[in-house]
Amino acid sequence: MRYPFAVQQDPRGVDAGFAEAPDGTRIHWTAIGSGSPALVCSDGIGCDGFAWKYLIRDFSPKHRIVRWHYRGHGRSGIPRDATRVGFDDLSADLEAVLQATDTRNPVLLGHSMGVQVALEYHRRHPEGVEALVLMCGSHGLPLDTFHDSKALKILLPSMIAATEKYPQAMNLIWRLAAGGELAYQIATHLEVNGRLVLREDFAPYFRHLAGMDPRLFLGMLRHASEHTAFDHLPHVNVPTLVVAGTADTFTPYWLSEEMHARIPGAELLTVPGGTHVAPIEHPELITLRLEKFLARIPARGRTAALRTG
Numbered sequence: 001m002r003y004p005f006a007v008q009q010d011p012r013g014v015d016a017g018f019a020e021a022p023d024g025t026r027i028h029w030t031a032i033g034s035g036s037p038a039l040v041c042s043d044g045i046g047c048d049g050f051a052w053k054y055l056i057r058d059f060s061p062k063h064r065i066v067r068w069h070y071r072g073h074g075r076s077g078i079p080r081d082a083t084r085v086g087f088d089d090l091s092a093d094l095e096a097v098l099q100a101t102d103t104r105n106p107v108l109l110g111h112s113m114g115v116q117v118a119l120e121y122h123r124r125h126p127e128g129v130e131a132l133v134l135m136c137g138s139h140g141l142p143l144d145t146f147h148d149s150k151a152l153k154i155l156l157p158s159m160i161a162a163t164e165k166y167p168q169a170m171n172l173i174w175r176l177a178a179g180g181e182l183a184y185q186i187a188t189h190l191e192v193n194g195r196l197v198l199r200e201d202f203a204p205y206f207r208h209l210a211g212m213d214p215r216l217f218l219g220m221l222r223h224a225s226e227h228t229a230f231d232h233l234p235h236v237n238v239p240t241l242v243v244a245g246t247a248d249t250f251t252p253y254w255l256s257e258e259m260h261a262r263i264p265g266a267e268l269l270t271v272p273g274g275t276h277v278a279p280i281e282h283p284e285l286i287t288l289r290l291e292k293f294l295a296r297i298p299a300r301g302r303t304a305a306l307r308t309g
Contacts, residue, residue: 019093019100021071023084027093028075029068031101033060037130037297038103040066042094044112044137045220046209048074051111051135053201054283059290066106068097072216074208085216086223087120094121098128107294109133111279112250116140119229119236126237131297133290135243136276138251139259140228143221147249153225160222163215170214179210191249193273196281233262240266241293243286245274267293 015031039059041052049067056065069076071085071093079085094117098106107130110118115137122129138145143153163170177183183206188194192202209217240263244256253270260268269289271278279286 015101017100018076019068019096021079021089021093021096023079023081023089025071025079025084025089025093026077027068027071027097029066029097029101031064031066031103032056033062033064035062035064037294038064038066038106040068040094040098040103040106040108042068042108042110042114042117043070043073044114045070045224046073046212046217047112047205048208050201050204050208051277051279052109053280054287055109055279055290058283058287063294064103066097066101066103068094070220072213072220078213078216082216082219085220087116087227090117091121091124095125104128105130107131107133107297109135110137111135112137112276113142113224116142116224116227116229119232120227122236122238123229123232126235129238131239131241131293132236133241133243133293134256134259135286136245136248136251136256136274136278138255139230139233141225141230142251143225145252145255148252156218156222156225160215160218163218167215174212174214175210178212179206192275192277193247193281197277198280201280202277230262233259234264236263236266239293239297241269241290242266243269243271243278243289245271245276245278245281247273248276248278250276 013032018026018028021027043049043051048069052067059065070090072078105128108118108121115134118132118134119139122132143156144150146152184203188197242256242260244253246253260266271282271285274282
């Protein structure tokens with residue numbers, strides 16, 4: 001078992017530490033609350049937790065909530081080998097976090113690329129997962145369906161080549177494009193519902209993205225674009241809730257309908273008008289539905305043994 005390098009607790013009762021991945025990369029985690037089953041949250045690519053703000057508010061009084069940063073994201077380390085950003089690595093990182101926090105049989109929540117992470121982890125550890133909550137994400141090959149177009153997939157190799165050939169220039173362009181006011185305004189006018197999203201909820205995404213290494217981000221995006229758990233969907237043997245926004249242009253609604261149809265017994269929450277950031281657009285609706293889902297998870301003779309600090 002790998003333990004965190006250090007565990008700290010702030011006055012709000014948030015535990016924090018690092019798990020050690022098999023390749024030595026330090027993976028940052030935080031944990032708050034108590035109660036079972038534990039809820040373990042996996043982000044979208046380029047994110048460091050903004051999507052879980054209201055879930056933490058609403059569920060930490062009754063559940064232990066564990067969050068973690070992907071390698072190269074947030075406070076996690078950058079792998080020595082820049083190519084180690086695939087789903088083999090992410091699955092191993094998640095396992096290290098679960099061991100470091102002594103979290104057993106959690107409910108895995110995934111947002112965006114975190115849906116792929118959750119499904120891939122279940123493929124490898126089916127008896128170690130209590131349930132799945134798949135939010136605004138795809139089972140795989142996300143660039144094939146981004147805006148219902150393959151344009152980004154076609155452009156990706158050129159973008160990766162440019163970051164390798166002109167790293168300094170691309171780093172500057174990345175910081176300006178990802179972290180500027182223009183990026184926020186474009187997103188809130190074209191991609192998400194700017195009337196529902198609070199600036200203080202969504203702006204942290206752009207600050208974090210702008211600080212990332214574009215080579216790592218694009219390398220991980222390439223792995224995500226080549227990964228699929230489509231073949232695994234019929235073998236998901238735990239309660240599953242799929243959450244989908246009808247106005248999600250990143251992962252179109254029909255993808256969630258497809259997951260719902262292929263996962264045995266899966267439930268579907270449709271968020272009318274919800275976009276890719278539905279968890280911060282419609283937190284009350286999602287909280288009410290998730291409460292109902294969690295209350296109906298069969299015990300199946302298993303309990304979550306949670307870290308008590």
